[in-house]
Amino acid sequence: xxxxxxxxxxxxxxxxxxxxxxxxxxxxxxxxxxxxxxxxxxxxxxxxxxxxxxxxxxxxxxxxxxxxxxxxxxxxxxxxxxxxxxxxxxxxxxxxxxxxxxxxxxxxxxxxxxxxxxxxxxxxxxxxxxxxxxxxxxxxxxxxxxxxxxxxxxxxxxxxxxxxxxxxxxxxxxxxxxxxxxxxxxxxxxxxxxxxxxxxxxxxxxxxxxxxxxxxxxxxxxxxxxxxxxxxxxxxxxxxxxxxxxxxxxxxxxxxxxxxxxxxxxxxxxxxxxxxxxxxxxxxxxxxxxxxxxxxxxxxxxxxxxxxxxxxxxxxxxxxxxxxxxxxxxxxxxxxxxxxxxxxxxxxxxxxxxxxxxxxxxxxxxxxxxxxxxxxxxxxxxxxxxxxxxxxxxxxxxxxxxxxxxxxxxxxxxxxxxxxxxxxxxxxxxxxxxxxxxxxxxxxxxxxxxxxxxxxxxxxxxxxxxxxxxxxxxxxxxxxxxxxxxxxxxx
Numbered sequence: 004x005x006x007x008x009x010x011x012x013x014x015x016x017x018x019x020x021x022x023x024x025x026x027x028x029x030x031x032x033x034x035x036x037x038x039x040x041x042x043x044x045x046x047x048x049x050x051x052x053x054x055x056x057x058x059x060x061x062x063x064x065x066x067x068x069x070x071x072x073x074x075x076x077x078x079x080x081x082x083x084x085x086x087x088x089x090x091x092x093x094x095x096x097x098x099x100x101x102x103x104x105x106x107x108x109x110x111x112x113x114x115x116x117x118x119x120x121x122x123x124x125x126x127x128x129x130x131x132x133x134x135x136x137x138x139x140x141x142x143x144x145x146x147x148x149x150x151x152x153x154x155x156x157x158x159x160x161x162x163x164x165x166x167x168x169x170x171x172x173x174x175x176x177x178x179x180x181x182x183x184x185x186x187x188x189x190x191x192x193x194x195x196x197x198x199x200x201x202x203x204x205x206x207x208x209x210x211x212x213x214x215x216x217x218x219x220x221x222x223x224x225x226x227x228x229x230x231x232x233x234x235x236x237x238x239x240x241x242x243x244x245x246x247x248x249x250x251x252x253x254x255x256x257x258x259x260x261x262x263x264x265x266x267x268x269x270x271x272x273x274x275x276x277x278x279x280x281x282x283x284x285x286x287x288x289x290x291x292x293x294x295x296x297x298x299x300x301x302x303x304x305x306x307x308x309x310x311x312x313x314x315x316x317x318x319x320x321x322x323x324x325x326x327x328x329x330x331x332x333x334x335x336x337x338x339x340x341x342x343x344x345x346x347x348x349x350x351x352x353x354x355x356x357x358x359x360x361x362x363x364x365x366x367x368x369x370x371x372x373x374x375x376x377x378x379x380x381x382x383x384x385x386x387x388x389x390x391x392x393x394x395x396x397x398x399x400x401x402x403x404x405x406x407x408x409x410x411x412x413x414x415x416x417x418x419x420x421x422x423x424x425x426x427x428x429x430x431x432x433x434x435x436x437x438x439x440x441x442x443x444x445x446x447x448x449x450x451x452x453x454x455x456x457x458x459x460x461x462x463x464x465x466x467x468x469x470x471x472x473x474x475x476x477x478x479x480x481x482x483x484x485x486x487x488x489x490x491x492x493x494x
Contacts, residue, residue, distance in 0.1 A: 006124060008034045010337065011139035013118045013126070013282070016043020017322045018145035018313030020101065021329035026143075027109040029337050034112040034137065036128055041113075042101035043147055044166075044314075045322045047093060052170040053190055054354055055092040059085045060197035061356050064230075071393070080198050082175035089170055120287035123306055141308050141336045144282065144289075144296060145329065148275040148314035153182075153240075161245045163269040166191075176200055178266030180253055182240060184211040186353045188272035189227070193355050196232050203233040203264055205240055205255060214351075215359055216366060219398060219416035223359050226396055235262055243269070277315045292317075300343040302332035310336055318344075321351055350428045352421030357397050360424035363412030363431055369402055377405040377464060379437065381457035381493060383417045388448040394418040399457040401427070401437065408437035408461045419450045426454050437461035463494050 010026040012019045015037030026033035045051060066078035103113045114137075116130020125138045150165035152158065164172070166187055179195050181188045184206035196202045204211070211234070212220040224234065235257055242254045253264040277295035284290075290297045290305040295317025302310045310332035313325030327345065334342040352360035369376050383389040383397030397417020403410045413427040430440060440458035445451050468487050474480065 004124075006138045006140045008032050008112075008137065008139040010034075010141045010143065010333070011036065011118075011126065011137065012143045012145060014043070014145035014147055014313075014315070015041040015101075015113075016145060016147045016313065016325065017045050018147070018315075018325035018329040019043070019143070020106070021326045022143040022145060022312060022333050023106060023111050024109060025330065025333040026337060027106075027111050029333070031141075031337055033110070034114060034139070035106065036114045036116060036118040036126070038115070038117050038130075038146075040097070040101075041103055041106070042097050046096055046101055048167045048170065050322055051093055051096050052089045053166070053187070053194075055089045056085070056170070056194045057190060057354055057356070059088065060194040063199075064197045064356070080175070082198060083173050085198065086170065086172055093170075117281065119281065120283045120289075123287045123309070142310065143329065143332050143336070144279070144304075144309065144311040144315055145313050145325070146278040146282065146315045147325075148277050148320065150271070151274045151276045152271055153273050155182075155240050155243050157243045158271070161243050161251060161269065162249070163243075163251075163271050165271050169270060176266070176268035179203070179268045179270060180205060180251065180264055180266055181270045181272055182206075182253075183272035183274070184208065184213075184234070184236065185272060185274065186212065186351075188270070189223075189353060190355055191270060191272065192232050193227055193230065196227075196230055200268075201231065201233075201266075203235060203266070205235050205238045205253065205264075207237070207239060209237045211236070212353060212359065214365075215353070215361055216400065216414040216416075219359055219400065219414055222396070222398065222416050223353075223355060223357070226357065227355070235264075238262065275314060275320050277317050279315055300346070301335045301341065302328050302344065303335065308336070319349065321349070324349060345432065348428050348432045350424045352424060354421060357394065357417045358420035359414075359416050360420040361412070361414040362424050362428045363410065364402065365412060365414070366400070366402055369411060374411065375404070376402045376411055378402055379457055379460040379464065380491075381453060381460060383453065385456070385493065386448075386450060386453040388450050388452065389418065391448065392418070399423075399453055401457055401460075403437050403461065405465070408439075408458075409434075410437060417450070417453075423450060423454055426451065460493060463492065464490065 009031035010033045012023045012035045023033050023035040066076040069076040116128045118126040118128050121127050127136050178201045181192045181204045184204050192202045192204050211224050237258050239256045244252045250265050251269045255262045279296050288306050296311040298311050298316050302312050312328035312332045314320050331342050334340050350362040379401040381399045384395040389395050400414050402412045410431050437458040445455040471484050
């Protein structure tokens, strides 16, 4: 049967752009359909604007703290100008990486509109008042996700922000409540607090960043509290209302006691939901749940020629995983190479200051699975570069096999943790052990040297008194035998 295209990609975000680019690169006649603007959530309402805002907030904080370095710098914040800079940076990224002409030059046909399946090999595209049917041999669905809004009584009648509207703000609120202590909520809480807004964070759980290491997430919470953020955890938000003057009011219960908050603005950051409701998946024979489109480890749906990648699958909500899944999907579809999602080495990072990053199994997962492992710890206050930059808040924790140093998981709280975690991801994927890392030269003075020094602890913990005595006896050494009784010593 003849089709209009070899590959049709629905969605022009991180996954869609990667899938379409690979399709064209493999010589497939490719179309990409996007309902709004290329770049998706990452460029317009997620990674790019949030990290730009965090950077501006960090500069403001640096100015406030400059005095301890012998510097005097004004820390006045022009919020409107900051947000204009955020929006300008989005446009810059769009021009450099997401402009449709970039992809047209690759040979990709770009269609703006909404795609809806007619049957398993055909979609109807509606846009600009026109409608047409397009067929394709293969499909990759990459329609992303959207912010979810919890069913809190009164919330629907209140003016509130999500990540999809936050970056359009022009006036700075004096007070801000953030509902949700996940990555989005925590990052934006710190950004606004540093820019001069008094922030209060509500969450139903007793801790922040529930998917991260409990100890290190607790260290981050303490840091954020020192910066002035008010946390109200284990909180059940019962009602949200808004006065005629625009004041937002929150009524909650915290461990059985009433807690009320009133202020100027509200940010709802309670998670994401997959965008698949308007695709008419049933007529294509594609299975899905409320969580997202069901895919196997090759990103294939219940239809062998239809694949899905990124947030729409409900599996991961990271830009880097969207790109990875798109590569897996297109490789399987077009090249017939049996590539699978690398689910064992998924890194993530929360880009607060300091950052909190992780890869592999968590300590809790290892304990629940009954795995045999040792924890190797190295604090930032023993990293010389951290001392020179007054960035000693931090800790590296590596979970590894005691006998051979095989890395099972790593979590890092500290400056540049998001960059450092990549070395562990590379090591784990390629079987590089702590011994290998410890024996690899790292430049001094860098934060990366902390990775090597954390690996050195594998040698430290495997050293025993009998080994030292044997060495002394064989070579006739006359020094004293070191005290190795403290198993938690750090060298």
